[in-house]
Amino acid sequence: MTFSILYVAIILVFMLVALIRECLRPGLILFTAVVLLLVAGIINPEEALKGFSNKGMITVALLYLVSEGVRKSGILERIVFRMLPKKNATVTSAGLRFYPIVTFISAFFNNTPVVVIFAPMIKNWARKMKLPPTKFLIPLSYATVIGGICTLIGTTTNLVLHGMLLQEARNEAVAVEEGGTEGILLRYGIDGMSMFELSKVGVFIALAGLIYLIFFSKYFLPNERRSDEEAAEQDLAPGMSRHEVLLGNRFPGLGKTLHEFDFYRHYGAHVRAISRGGKIVEGDFMNMRLTHEDTLIIDADDSFMKAWGESRVFWMINRVGEYEPPMGQKKRWLALLLLVLMIIGATVGELEPVKQLLAQSEFVQTYMPALKLDMFFFVCITVVIMAWTRMFSPRKYTKYLSWDVLITIACAFAISTAMIKSGFADYVAGYIISLTELARHSEFGIYIILASLFLITNIFTELITNNAAAALAFPLALSVADKLGANPMPFVVCICFAASSAFSTPIGYQTNLIVQGVGGYKFSDFIKVGLPMNLIVFVLSVLLIPLFYHLT
Secondary structure, X not given: OOHHHHHHHXXXXXXXXXXXXOOOOHHHHHHHHHHHHHHOOOOOHHHHHHHHHOHHHHHHHHHHHHHHHHHHHOHHHHHHHHHOOOOOOOHHHHHHHHHHHHHHHHOOOOHHHHHHHHHHHHHHHHHHOOOOHHHOHHHHHHHHHHHHOOOOOOOHHXXXXXXXXXXXXXXXXXXXXXXXXXXXXXXXXXXXXXXXXXXXXXXXXHHHHHHHHHHOHHHOOOOOOOHHHHHOOOOOOOOOEEEEEEEOOOOOOOOOOOOOOOHXXXXXXXXXXXXXXXXXXXXXXXXXXXXXXXXXXXEEOHHHHHHHOOOOOEEEEEEOOOOOOOOOHHHHHHHHHHHHHHHHHHHHHOOHHHHHHHHHOHHHHHHOOOOOOOHHHHHHHHHHHHHHOOOOOOOOHHHHOXXXXXXXXXXXXXXXXXXXXXXXXXXXXXXXXXXXXXXXXOOXXXXXXXXXXXXXXXXXXXXXXXXXXXXXXXXXXXXXXXXHOOOXXXXXXXXXXXXXXXXXXXXXXXXXXXXXXXXXXXXXXXXXXXXXXXXXXXXXXXXXXXXXXXXX
């Protein structure tokens, strides 16, 4: 083992421990790792900064703005509200009506806004129907996840891996121009992923997941009445209403107690209770240090929602009552039309006949030689139109971006490069391949390799962030494919599914944290209902990927 491999291994262990213990926000932890790799000369400054200009990372940032424009239109609430039963509802019949539509929506829409929009709506609806909200909220989160794995834009993880494929393909092309050998991606003609590349297997996973969520998950979900709901029924002062607010990453009081951070002075609201880990905190909650997993039960007047309803200080503000979207009807339909055109344009633009048409067009080659009709092209146009039509506030557009996620993604590219350059990825890939010699001599070996990659990635994503897990696993996938002399796409697709399948813990995925706060779930609730979901995705991924993605 060389010094470079050992150094990278130490940095990765440090990063994993820091992420698990939440010493800092994930973006800062990964940035620290990048700096340490830069100091040791494992990567150069250009490689350290390359992720900040990566097309995949910029696409993620722009999709946050598209999501905000569609969210403010209120069109999604109207669709789901019409799908919810108005009477004689059961847990199964309700799930049969709205889980599929939520899954479909999340295939083309960022998962977090979907859950932020629908969680309070479904909770209030369940109370009116005399059904326990706890039977619906975890499945809501899971339905968005299995929808997100079906398309390129369904989750940031897919876009991150798409960006990594693009970057590595460019690196291989540069190496060939400088007289080097052809890389594994160029050899198989891989240049990123198309819009529906993952749908080949993802649709089967989504269907199996929906069957489980609709017909079986209710037996693993809690049925008792939670204490946060009891807190919401206490008497209110005249002119006041009760809200549940989930603290966001930008909340300035994180790490402080309510004695140290005057919530009323900042937000004009009184904190009545704190819900953590699914339970109302008993005793002196004023001396508890606040974390981003806490939900505050507050009393506030109408001005609170107007001032902070769209702020990223809070992930979500839940108030009993209907919410009327402020956007006019024309803008609502324009938002939906833009979203549809963006998806269709990106899909059609990636088709081979369209690419050939552009390449053979004399006009295009003369006047627009750099034109490429991909997702980045169409999302840029959509954002500009939404900004100029005021679908989101153009003066406050930066607040809609999740900067920590973007920094995490950008740093992930540098860490992935370090794993490849140092030889660490090849070193670990050798151990994965050595698990079975069948990989070289039999068709069954591929299943063991895929299972190993899936489990490694999935364990990472349950303990740390999904994007960081994808960054750690991507170079392993390329190295395994290179050592086998095989098509790398099956291994990259496996990582896409594994990195998004964070079902067994609330910390593995942001949407799980949101529904934990809204539904008052315990950590054990996610284990009970999430492990079968992990097993479903694991088995179907390992069995189906070789059928749709050939090794040669």
